[in-house]
Amino acid sequence: MSIHLELRSYRGGDRHRHDYSQILLPMQGAMRLDVEGHRSVVSSNCVAIIPREYEHDFEPSRDCSMLILDVEAEAFAGEAAPALLRDAVPSLTRVEPWLWRMFRQLGAEVEAGACRASDAARMTLAGLQLVVPRTMPRPLSRAESRVIDLARDGGAGSVAEMARTAGLGQSRFHALFRATTGQSPKQAQLTRLFDEAADRLATTALPVSEIAYGLGYQNASSFNRQFRRRFGLTPSEFRAASRSQ
Structure with a gap:
């Protein structure tokens, strides 16, 4: 493996450990992380490090997705590792906005298949060389x-x-x-609402108007416009596409 990059969606966690270090860059949502008793929230504009052999658990938000790098000890073979990985301790560090935008763009390109994961991994590690770690994730209030x-x-x-x-x-x-x-909060509510809308369109035969009213819309046309803005398809087109797969 040495270095493996992947965009992952999370729905639940379990306490475990692994024999490689892990770098977490949140693309969407948030994750409550517990690394051997050190609790923190991993959310936008930060990077979290879970060193190898550290037992950890997590609780993701409903829409949580992370750009993850799994890094083995021999990955750098004489090259300087990012400071984030040198001390082999858990860390949660804020990232400068301009650098964060670069990580987000890399994640989007990997998701769209426009960038090879191996190339994105090298670029991500180059960016991480610019981040000064802050050890010991702060406890949640x-x-x-x-x-x-x-x-x-x-x-x-x-x-x-x-x-x-x-x-x-x-x-x-x-x-x-x-x-x-x-x-x-409004964005989180819209995420929940459209997750529910997509599920009903894919798994039921309910008319689009009935789904819209059931989700609290006063008229179906407003629902159709917002659905298309979010997914790039009308509800009917989304339903047809989900059934053709």
Whole structure:
């Protein structure tokens, strides 16, 4: 393996360890990570390191996807490894916005098949040479734990209701929700809604208008426009494509 890069979607976790180091770059959503008792939230604009043989577990948000590099000890063969990997300790480090945009673009190109994973891995490691690690992921505050729990439920309820559940004011809740998940509460709600819409279109014969009304839309045309903006297909086209696979 030496170095293996892959874009992965996560739906659940289990406590385990592996004999290689792992670099996590979140492309979407967030993940609550526990590395031998060190708990943190991996979300937008940060990179997490899980060193080899460290036992860890994770809880992803519903829409979590990560650009993952699995790196074996002999991968660099005399070359300088990124500082993030030299100390062999868990870390969670913020990334400069311009560098983060580069990582996001690499992830998008890998997902689209426009870039070979091996080339993307080399470019990602080159970018990581510019990141100075911050060791010991900070523990989650109680407020952050409540917010990430709400995010894992897909942002159900109004922002005011979620803020009350979290015991926070709306402005503080909104800021903390974005900081811990990389999305606003409204974006999380739309993700949950369209995940449900896509599932109903693919697995039921319900009319599109009935699906739209069932999800809270006042008219089907508004649902159709937003669905197409998100997926690039109308609901009917999405349904036909899912059934032809």
